[in-house]
Amino acid sequence: AQSVAQPEDQVNVAEGNPLTVKCTYSVSGNPYLFWYVQYPNRGLQFLLKYITGDNLVKGSYGFEAEFNKSQTSFHLKKPSALVSDSALYFCAVRLYNTDKLIFGTGTRLQVFP
Amino acid sequence: GAGVSQSPRYKVTKRGQDVALRCDPISGHVSLYWYRQALGQGPEFLTYFNYEAQQDKSGLPNDRFSAERPEGSISTLTIQRTEQRDSAMYRCASSSTGFSYEQYFGPGTRLTVT
Numbered sequence: 724a725q726s727v728a729q730p731e732d733q734v735n736v737a738e739g740n741p742l743t744v745k746c747t748y749s750v751s752g753n754p755y756l757f758w759y760v761q762y763p764n765r766g767l768q769f770l771l772k773y774i775t776g777d778n779l780v781k782g783s784y785g786f787e788a789e790f791n792k793s794q795t796s797f798h799l800k801k802p803s804a805l806v807s808d809s810a811l812y813f814c815a816v817r818l819y820n821t822d823k824l825i826f827g828t829g830t831r832l833q834v835f836p
Numbered sequence: 837g838a839g840v841s842q843s844p845r846y847k848v849t850k851r852g853q854d855v856a857l858r859c860d861p862i863s864g865h866v867s868l869y870w871y872r873q874a875l876g877q878g879p880e881f882l883t884y885f886n887y888e889a890q891q892d893k894s895g896l897p898n899d900r901f902s903a904e905r906p907e908g909s910i911s912t913l914t915i916q917r918t919e920q921r922d923s924a925m926y927r928c929a930s931s932s933t934g935f936s937y938e939q940y941f942g943p944g945t946r947l948t949v950t
Contacts, residue, residue, distance in 0.1 A: 759941075767929075
């Protein structure tokens, strides 16, 4: 079955330090991968996507993600975290022959000053 | 331009009542999606439309749930004879058509069934 896993419920990082939010997937066929962020009382906001091409994808607010086919991972990264990055982050996958997104359970990122 | 809007933002209803949730997509977006998100979970796919045609309704939990998009723009998700287990955040998203396009989400409707 197609699935997305976010193994960490919460990630804590000090402001200015690099951050990583992990995501692994299990799908048949080529995956289209997405990261979304959810701030309190707000809708999900699109951050970045991997469709094809370079394995390192750059997105909004200085975030980037690396697609690793052999490890079936799509980890979200940022070189220097900000307190304002604190939010709930969701990884999602869309299969080549469908239009629906399958989401992970989310990872809460807490950046401490 | 304006993003995806949903109404109402909050809905409290008594068990057994019918509710209708509305989604107004981004202008020009062909595809419209409905998701349900339980507390502490990621959004779960319910159904989606291309224009007015319902393409996939495999995520609708049972026949009490239905959706329509009669003119290819605004969509309504209807839940008949609501039950407490229907309480959740219902999210709508829209996108341009095509697998590579990202979906843009609305603020959601928080449904509480008492």
